[in-house]
Amino acid sequence: MKTLRFIVSRLVQSVPVLLGVSIVTFLLMVNTPGDPIRLLVGIRASDETIAIIRDRYGLDDPILSQYFTYLGNLLQGDLGASLRFKVPVSELIAQFYPVTLFLVIYSIVLILPPVIALSVWSAKRPNGVADQIIRILGVVGLAMPVFWVGLLFARFFGVTLGWFPVSGFGTTIPEHFRHLFLPSLTTAIWVVPILTRNLRSALLDEMNRDYVLAGMSKGLGASQVFRTHVFPNSVLPTLNLFAVIVAYLLGGSVIVETVYAVPGMGKLMVDSILARDYFVVQGATLVFALTTIVVMLSVDILSAFIDPRVNS
């Protein structure tokens, strides 16, 4: 009951955030340099044509009424149409978003096991040999630029060894897995060190807590104390950082998607910006914001399930 109330109250709280996002994306549109109409009709159109079209699109209305029209359209799922592809933006997003979603979930699957294994291993003997090696590898992983790692992997695993395809998404699910392996691995290379560092320090903090001593005094033994007390308590801070990273990845891992030519949101965004396809940029921004809100909300709810103190 209490949890339900917590979820509802969090949902209600996200309404103003959504409104704010819609205002920002709308203003983004109004204030971008260049005239979308010019792009639509070409440079040789007469002033009258432009005036007619401006009128038809409602661009001469007061700005507030333009906003409400925009908001009304949003509520009906109408994000406008792409100037480049001449199809509704929502259709484009429906086409590109699942690819990014697939990529992100795949990355998460590759990220979580090593994060847990490495941080537990490091924390068992802080500053021991394993800890040092893991730390150095982590720094190396963080220090290598993503585009470079991407190119390196594509060259080595894709071209030299020929194990994985280096571009595209494929058409069947097994093909998706093969095509997206290198992009996911490239993402994992920089995410794993960040999360490992975070979880390791949380584990070390929790291992020095008083309840660990209390657990030992009950004769539970070090490994059971670690499993049932230390680990659950360490997960929360890392979970929040994890959520931020996931939200970021869902916004489109621009570099990874560009290097491997993956048809995802990042690629769509970059291409649309270059082509001045404003409505697509606007729609993608909105979807990105929405995704962030959803991810944060789910993490808050998950945290409330793990830690009973969160929702009271």
Added chain:
Amino acid sequence: MSALLCVRNLNVRFGDTLAVDDVSFDLPRGGALGIVGESGSGKSVTCRALMKLLPQTAMIDGSVEFDGQNILEASETTLNTLRGKRIAMIFQSPASHLDPLMRIGDQVAETLRKHTDLKGREVLKEVRRLLEVVRIPEPDRWAKAYPHQLSGGMKQRAMIAGALACKPDLLLADEPTTALDATVQKSVLDLLVDLRRTQGLSMIFVSHDLGAVARVCEDVIVMRKSKVVEAGKTRRVIDAPQHEYTQMLIASHPDRLTLHTPQAAAHAPPLIEARGVQVRYGGRSLIDIISKRDGGFPAVKGADFTVQAGQTLGIVGESGSGKSTLARALVGLVKPAQGEILYKGKPAQPSGRNRALYLRDVQLVYQHPYEALSPRMRIRDAIAEPLRRHRLCPTNEVPARVADLMKQVDLEPMLGERLPAQLSGGQCQRVAIARALAMDPQVLIADEVTSALDVTLQAQVMDLLIRLQKERGLTMIFISHDLAVIRRLCNAVIVMRHGEIVEAGPTADVFDHPTQEYTRTLIDAIPHLQEAAL
């Protein structure tokens, strides 16, 4: 009767520091031994060594024999069959020794699941029984609760329930009542005494409070600087202490301190007056505004009191009674929702525009000396900070003023270069007092300034405050949960409970003829040295 526990020449060393130096004692089956000493005396380390529950860096020597078994040479596996099953331990702060993410019932059941063959429903039944033994009301309900939902006393009871789960022979209690309010402390001590009688439990009770030890244990050892300085029957040690340190310890006990007669306050208009001060925590939510409720949680529900110049007013109450909130309202750290505070007869707004001017006259000293000082600031700079910030004296006179302030609170001049972490708790509290005095205030509000300190330091800080008050004619508001301290210092006292003032009056009247039942329970809960167990 053979000894249950036999400790011989126990030494514990951490690197170069000797934490426990040649400690030997016996504990007969069914007996109770108190270990008394101040922080850093090695009493807790001794207690943990008995279960070999020390970090790996500790070097342990000597022998600890429990029921014929050598603990120090036992393997971890053997130890884990003893820990929790035959030797159990309870700790100082139940809040941090319970896992915040695990239900109370599960934490009690942990020991049962580990050491007994009980399964499923039987475990639940046993947990319920244990919670009843430690007198937790509605055990079914509280077993499902998480630690943060329990009061401090209940958490300690839950921890005791977990320790008793496998009917251990020996209970090690490491300062089990120190973090608790006086009335709760008394009830936990009563519970321990009762458990000794009904369950035939042997006990080692570690505390800095000789009064608490006297209630539970017939034997006591006194530790100082890693060594045992005195050992014997509790009664004998209290009545005729041999060692000079024990004598000082007993002389510092609030029971034995001479009552100080606070200077009588002249009948003048009050210096500080609170009228219907009400403080709420938490704002109003949308629903509260619609339904015209006040919202939040009322921490202080309408407090009225006056303090005359030169008087010392004591505010007593247990944790959560609103006494600290009231102090915070007086210096503008929280804004009262209603009511007003008058200073020298004029309405003062501690959090308003004239805040800086008002705070020069009214200063607050906080409970935890280490937390009230910036860990990266040298003592000298910490004391100089208000002088510089408020330009209270020319820059070139600041060092001289700081030296003078340090002298007033009995701090060695050489300590000025140190960081707070390099000082003892008592020294830190003096620094905090010196910093407050730098403003040359008329009123000093002391919020539980002695409760984090050992008894001897506590006595010294009290003496310091009494002296400062005489020298400077300070007006004081002294907040404490410790009635013995209040009785010693204050002319008048107000008793708070659940955010309300339940009783107020001159100290002697309130203590000798309390009109409220609650005040009486508070007074009864003061631990006395005379109550030694026989």
